[in-house]
Amino acid sequence: MSKIKIFQTRIQKFFANPQFKTFGSFVQKEFYHISRDKTSLSLLLILPVLLMILFGYSINTEVKNSRIAIYDPSNDVVTRGIIEKIKASEYFTVVRMLKSPEEIEKQFLREDLKMVIVFSDHFYENMQRTGKAQVELLTDGTDPNSAMTVVSYASNIIALYQKDLFKIQQIPFQIQPAVKLLYNPQLKGPYYFVPGILGMILMIICSMMTSISIAREKEFGTMEVLLVSPFKSMYIILSKAIPYFVLSLVNLASMLLFAVFMLKVPIAGSLFWLIMLSLLFIFLSLSLGLLISALANTQLEALLFSGMVLVIPVVMLSGMLFPIENMPHFFQWLSQIIPATWYISGVKKIMIKGLGFSSILPELGILTMMTVFLITISWKSFKYRLE
Amino acid sequence: MEKVIEVQNLTKKFGDFTAVDHISFEVYKGEIFGFLGANGAGKTTAMRMLCGLLPPTSGKGLVAGFDIHTQSEEVKRNIGYMSQKFALYEDLKVWENIRLYGGIYGVPEDEIIKKTDELLKRLGFEKERNSFVKSLPLGWKQKLAFSVAIFHEPKIVFLDEPTGGVDPITRRKFWELIYEATDRGITIFVTTHYMDEAEYCDRVSIMVDGRIDALDTPNNLKLQYHAQNMNEVFQQLARKAKRTDA
Numbered sequence: 081m082s083k084i085k086i087f088q089t090r091i092q093k094f095f096a097n098p099q100f101k102t103f104g105s106f107v108q109k110e111f112y113h114i115s116r117d118k119t120s121l122s123l124l125l126i127l128p129v130l131l132m133i134l135f136g137y138s139i140n141t142e143v144k145n146s147r148i149a150i151y152d153p154s155n156d157v158v159t160r161g162i163i164e165k166i167k168a169s170e171y172f173t174v175v176r177m178l179k180s181p182e183e184i185e186k187q188f189l190r191e192d193l194k195m196v197i198v199f200s201d202h203f204y205e206n207m208q209r210t211g212k213a214q215v216e217l218l219t220d221g222t223d224p225n226s227a228m229t230v231v232s233y234a235s236n237i238i239a240l241y242q243k244d245l246f247k248i249q250q251i252p253f254q255i256q257p258a259v260k261l262l263y264n265p266q267l268k269g270p271y272y273f274v275p276g277i278l279g280m281i282l283m284i285i286c287s288m289m290t291s292i293s294i295a296r297e298k299e300f301g302t303m304e305v306l307l308v309s310p311f312k313s314m315y316i317i318l319s320k321a322i323p324y325f326v327l328s329l330v331n332l333a334s335m336l337l338f339a340v341f342m343l344k345v346p347i348a349g350s351l352f353w354l355i356m357l358s359l360l361f362i363f364l365s366l367s368l369g370l371l372i373s374a375l376a377n378t379q380l381e382a383l384l385f386s387g388m389v390l391v392i393p394v395v396m397l398s399g400m401l402f403p404i405e406n407m408p409h410f411f412q413w414l415s416q417i418i419p420a421t422w423y424i425s426g427v428k429k430i431m432i433k434g435l436g437f438s439s440i441l442p443e444l445g446i447l448t449m450m451t452v453f454l455i456t457i458s459w460k461s462f463k464y465r466l467e
Numbered sequence: 468m469e470k471v472i473e474v475q476n477l478t479k480k481f482g483d484f485t486a487v488d489h490i491s492f493e494v495y496k497g498e499i500f501g502f503l504g505a506n507g508a509g510k511t512t513a514m515r516m517l518c519g520l521l522p523p524t525s526g527k528g529l530v531a532g533f534d535i536h537t538q539s540e541e542v543k544r545n546i547g548y549m550s551q552k553f554a555l556y557e558d559l560k561v562w563e564n565i566r567l568y569g570g571i572y573g574v575p576e577d578e579i580i581k582k583t584d585e586l587l588k589r590l591g592f593e594k595e596r597n598s599f600v601k602s603l604p605l606g607w608k609q610k611l612a613f614s615v616a617i618f619h620e621p622k623i624v625f626l627d628e629p630t631g632g633v634d635p636i637t638r639r640k641f642w643e644l645i646y647e648a649t650d651r652g653i654t655i656f657v658t659t660h661y662m663d664e665a666e667y668c669d670r671v672s673i674m675v676d677g678r679i680d681a682l683d684t685p686n687n688l689k690l691q692y693h694a695q696n697m698n699e700v701f702q703q704l705a706r707k708a709k710r711t712d713a
Contacts, residue, residue, distance in 0.1 A: 102570040109559065109567055116558045301552030305616075308518045308548035308625075310540060311571040 275427035276400030290369030348434030371458035488677035504674030
């Protein structure tokens, strides 16, 4: 019998099991727990939108070692001089010298560049002849804080160079930096924080609430009674996960609607893949919640665990508030193992940059691996704990 | 007499620590069997093994005719369990709790409805059908928890310190419910800290350091240990214990 067949018969057995009906009343019971606790319920439904309003204020931060690329078709004394200054600055790391204008957009996405500096043709010639020369600063507007910072650093370097040059050459001329933002032309704050809020809320609801609701059963002793009964522990866990899964979908919808209609953040890419990515992240968060509930015996423990282990790192390290490239190496490394980092990066790509499915393959791949890993260890530790 | 629990040399080790050390005993149908012991004596571990929650390290145990090691599913189907926390869902209504616990033991829907009516009538809880459990007084919750534990007519019901934190009068009333259940042929396996309750049992076992040091009727135990009451018997045995909580 093929693996699919075995899986099919397993599914059929699952639904044919007389316990499945009881399972239905268990799911109903979980909904009662949530709906009868009016305070928590209203908090769960309002919190997402409330946070979206709160995070309207962005936080300014300094950006160091931003990855940039340079396109310099004129390659003359002045442009080389400016490039030297930029290379010498601690704010920038020049990862690539581009060979054609076609490369700009491509490298921007591939290299995850913060900025591309584009000099005009015949830069020095123009400067001498007309007293004017153009340089374009292209930045990633999905991250308006760092985009603005990066632009101002670059403009300063160019202005300083110009001043130095003026002293030597005594010719009146002007280098005019033109700033162009890719992806988020109006530099709107919401573009930047919406993906982060999505990640945080889904994590709170799925992980924190699931683990608290399982811990509550342990605390009140009902878990013990359920375990002594012939009711399968898998059903107990599933019945816990389903209501929070539904609640997450409701919140996902409300946050996306709020983002699109109130904050005017359009969904630039495919809504389908945005939802698929979110579903994957919800599954991941649910399995994290399961893992926490295996370790925590009281609601307080579950709350502290999920608060410390999930929510705070998500806020601090996922790139939601503070640019990851600004962190010390250890934290940069740490941010890579935080699932929300990948979710937020994927949401930015689809929702704001409007990139297609292929661009989020790394995020999907990593999140899938993390989910499989978490489900495996949480299931094992749960079984172990029950015994 | 029909045996509903048969245990031979049942042992549970956690690493080097022997929580339950070769215990052997039998419990007969319709009996009230008191399972006593100081904290840490191994009562809970033994009871968890009998309920099919914990596989034994060695030894043999039959509960309701099923092997606790290899047939834990069947064991679970034939027993009832009430914990010291009364384990009811406070934010569910009385009838919702009954239906839920009936459901997990596979009691058919129409039977649940019929038996719920009977049960509420017998307890005098008809008016409380739609009340939330959290609004009930402690004694009522306790009665309800017990009734729910025997709702599916199990052969044996395990009561883990069922009267903790309850006043003596309510305790006495609770024991009336227990006697009623034995009249219906349900065997009671009960742990308790209250020695007056030990007197109500048909037979009592006392665990010390993972072993069963005494097992007999309360009267015989009192004679054997030259004691006035069960409390003195318990004190004499518990004093020998080397393991303590602290």
